[in-house]
Amino acid sequence: MANLAIIEAINLALHSxxxxxxxxxxxxxxxxxxxxxxxxxxxxxxxxGPERVIDTPLAxxxxxxxxxxxxxxxxxxVAEVQFSGFLYPCVDQVVNHATRLRNRTRGRxxxxxxxxxxxxxxxxxxxHHSEALETTFAHMPGLRVVCPxxxxxxxxLLLAAIRDPDPVxxxxxxxxxxLFKAPVEDNGAAxxxxxxxxxxxxxxxxxxxxxxxxHETRLAADxxxxxxxxxxxxxxxxxxxxDMDTILESVAKTGRCVIVQEAPRAGGWASEIAANIAEHxxxxxxxxxxxxSGYDTIMPLARSEKVYIPDVARILREVRKVFxxxxxx
Amino acid sequence: xxxxxxxxxxAQFDVCYTQFLDPQGRARGELPGFAADADExxxxxxxxxxxRAFDKKAVALQRTGRLGTYAACLxxxxxxxxIGKALRPEDIFMPAYRExxxxxxxxxxxxxxxxxxxxxERGMAYPEGTPAHHDFPLSVPIGTHVPQAVGVAYAVxxxxxxxxxxxxxxxxxxxxxxxxxxxxxxxxxxxxxxFLVNNNQWAISVPRERQTGAQTLAxxxxxxxxxxxxxxxxxMIAVRHVLERAVERARAGGGPSLxxxxxxxxxxxTTADDARRYRSEDEVKAAWERCPIKRLKAWLEGRSWxxxxxxxxxxxxxxxxxxxxxxxxxxxxxxxPQAIFDHLYERLPSQxxxxxxxxxxxxxxxDC
Ligand SMILES: [Mg+2]
Numbered sequence: 001m002a003n004l005a006i007i008e009a010i011n012l013a014l015h016s017x018x019x020x021x022x023x024x025x026x027x028x029x030x031x032x033x034x035x036x037x038x039x040x041x042x043x044x045x046x047x048x049g050p051e052r053v054i055d056t057p058l059a060x061x062x063x064x065x066x067x068x069x070x071x072x073x074x075x076x077x078v079a080e081v082q083f084s085g086f087l088y089p090c091v092d093q094v095v096n097h098a099t100r101l102r103n104r105t106r107g108r109x110x111x112x113x114x115x116x117x118x119x120x121x122x123x124x125x126x127x128h129h130s131e132a133l134e135t136t137f138a139h140m141p142g143l144r145v146v147c148p149x150x151x152x153x154x155x156x157l158l159l160a161a162i163r164d165p166d167p168v169x170x171x172x173x174x175x176x177x178x179l180f181k182a183p184v185e186d187n188g189a190a191x192x193x194x195x196x197x198x199x200x201x202x203x204x205x206x207x208x209x210x211x212x213x214x215h216e217t218r219l220a221a222d223x224x225x226x227x228x229x230x231x232x233x234x235x236x237x238x239x240x241x242x243d244m245d246t247i248l249e250s251v252a253k254t255g256r257c258v259i260v261q262e263a264p265r266a267g268g269w270a271s272e273i274a275a276n277i278a279e280h281x282x283x284x285x286x287x288x289x290x291x292x293s294g295y296d297t298i299m300p301l302a303r304s305e306k307v308y309i310p311d312v313a314r315i316l317r318e319v320r321k322v323f324x325x326x327x328x329x
Numbered sequence: 330x331x332x333x334x335x336x337x338x339x340a341q342f343d344v345c346y347t348q349f350l351d352p353q354g355r356a357r358g359e360l361p362g363f364a365a366d367a368d369e370x371x372x373x374x375x376x377x378x379x380x381r382a383f384d385k386k387a388v389a390l391q392r393t394g395r396l397g398t399y400a401a402c403l404x405x406x407x408x409x410x411x412i413g414k415a416l417r418p419e420d421i422f423m424p425a426y427r428e429x430x431x432x433x434x435x436x437x438x439x440x441x442x443x444x445x446x447x448x449x450e451r452g453m454a455y456p457e458g459t460p461a462h463h464d465f466p467l468s469v470p471i472g473t474h475v476p477q478a479v480g481v482a483y484a485v486x487x488x489x490x491x492x493x494x495x496x497x498x499x500x501x502x503x504x505x506x507x508x509x510x511x512x513x514x515x516x517x518x519x520x521x522x523x524f525l526v527n528n529n530q531w532a533i534s535v536p537r538e539r540q541t542g543a544q545t546l547a548x549x550x551x552x553x554x555x556x557x558x559x560x561x562x563x564x565m566i567a568v569r570h571v572l573e574r575a576v577e578r579a580r581a582g583g584g585p586s587l588x589x590x591x592x593x594x595x596x597x598x599t600t601a602d603d604a605r606r607y608r609s610e611d612e613v614k615a616a617w618e619r620c621p622i623k624r625l626k627a628w629l630e631g632r633s634w635x636x637x638x639x640x641x642x643x644x645x646x647x648x649x650x651x652x653x654x655x656x657x658x659x660x661x662x663x664x665x666p667q668a669i670f671d672h673l674y675e676r677l678p679s680q681x682x683x684x685x686x687x688x689x690x691x692x693x694x695x696d697c
Contacts, residue, residue: 069480106454241680
């Protein structure tokens with residue numbers, strides 16, 4: 001079992017699945033000769049050739065549309081869009097076509113495609129390279145939105161996304177790409193989609209997050225442990241469809257919940273989770289569900305991105321509010 | 330002193346325009362081979378007439394409150410028939426939404442088109458065992474399916490299949506980036522792909538000359554490195570000939586091309602539109618003189634390949650088929666309400682089961 005960074009785990013999953021399934025192709029800008037701007041597709045061109053590793057023109061609508069066309073013919077396209085800020089030209093294709101084709105043909109056609117994109121900020125990138133787009137897609141019926149947060153999940157969830165018969169938006173945590181390494185077994189085993197992962201058990205408070213802010217959430221749980229507070233940490237992993245059962249089960253145990261999201265606050269996925277807890281778990285709560293989130297601002301440029309991104313202190317502040325209302329016995 | 334500019338001549342272009350029959354149905358020179366086949370020519374005429382009968386019925390259904398908004402193909406039938414004739418069963422057709430004749434020829438039952446505009450997704454479930462079963466459904470967001478054709482054609486090429494992909498769109502679609510991205514990229518992989526621009530002169534209220542400063546839509550192909558040409562889209566013989574040539578060139582490995590078929594939208598944009606607000610009656614009257622059906626009929630009659638009795642029989646067949654389609658549509662019960670969940674994903678995630686159950690137990694709602 002190799003110790004891999006998230007970006008290496010993604011690369012490994014692509015190699016593994018392309019070797020296993022000749023119908024898998026990858027496409028996108030600079031993904032061939034250059035191996036992708038983050039090197040997610042490194043080595044694929046040499047191993048699988050230019051027919052299956054397609055360097056596309058600089059046209060994001062085309063990348064999404066080609067993926068749709070390929071997927072209708074039984075090809076399994078895995079497209080890369082260089083940064084999620086450049087996913088906007090794909091929204092028309094994904095929402096008006098990829099999510100709808102199965103439904104509008106009553107099952108005659110389908111779009112088993114994956115669009116991968118680095119998402120969220122924190123790497124001091126230029127403008128438009130740090131946005132949080134998960135809610136834009138999670139709102140859309142017929143789609144799966146998957147956000148891995150560690151190397152093993154990046155590997156196993158990407159395999160699952162490629163094998164899934166429906167369209168998947170796969171948003172990768174840019175700032176965690178090379179942040180840490182963890183064991184990944186290249187066993188070709190997919191992890192379950194539509195399922196949240198309880199990655200740390202605890203009885204005092206439930207911390208829920210996904211993607212890049214899982215890192216800050218883990219650090220917050222560490223800090224709480226030093227204060228004698230046992231946080232249960234849940235990685236939502238698949239935002240749509242949302243596994244509320246796992247979250248509700250945890251909240252029933254802890255009675256306290258803070259949801260951490262980097263995206264702007266209003267109408268974010270934390271709101272959806274909080275609304276579901278209010279509907280189905282209110283009576284097990286000792287305190288209101290709190291959100292540690294990005295602000296309702298434009299994602300700032302590099303100098304101010306730390307002002308925006310929820311850090312450990314912001315998470316702990318929300319946790320403190322919860323314990324002020326409902327102290328630990 | 331100005332420096333002498335260095336100029337490289339990359340290309341000069343001419344745009345070819347093909348017409349075999351003048352508006353009176355008189356042949357202008359030698360005709361392509363298929364025109365010598367009386368049965369084939371009568372069959373093409375038959376599909377033109379059946380499509381017009383269908384179109385008339387659909388508009389009548391809408392006007393009497395039994396069909397939703399409908400986009401008529403009046404005057405543009407020859408383009409649809411030409412697509413249907415030019416493609417082989419294994420080819421893949423990606424329509425916009427006025428090429429009903431092509432869809433009929435490829436096996437879409439007329440009632441499916443009525444079901445679609447009548448508000449029922451099953452209208453896009455084209456029957457198994459027909460070429461249409463692997464075709465795309467009609468596409469309303471203008472031009473958005475055109476770049477998808479690049480992916481479809483790439484898949485065909487990847488699999489080394491002898492198939493051709495034909496994507497049709499309107500004159501308005503050529504103004505969109507989607508169209509530009511598709512035309513710009515298709516030659517990169519020498520794809521077996523034909524772009525058909527159905528230039529009916531109008532994008533709702535905006536005339537062709539307000540879409541672009543380019544003199545023709547066909548020339549948009551040249552910047553992408555592919556051939557582009559114009560054809561009289563109301564000349565059944567010409568539009569079939571030009572499309573067949575483009576399709577077979579693509580099949581033979583000659584790569585993608587673009588055909589601009591010039592026609593005229595005789596009807597309003599849809600039944601929800603009133604074209605009198607933005608175009609003159611005189612213009613429409615003049616366009617009727619170029620009607621493709623009238624033209625082919627005159628030519629057939631000139632060759633003594635068509636009689637009044639034939640016409641009477643065909644008109645009766647058209648009326649009967651359109652009526653049968655209308656009845657099939659009107660008597661199709663709506664889907665059970667929970668069907669809105671049943672093709673959302675291959676398998677409905679358990680997260681949405683309760684919504685499906687709620688809809689199911691609430692029972693049918695709304696109109697049928
Ligand atoms: Mg038009």
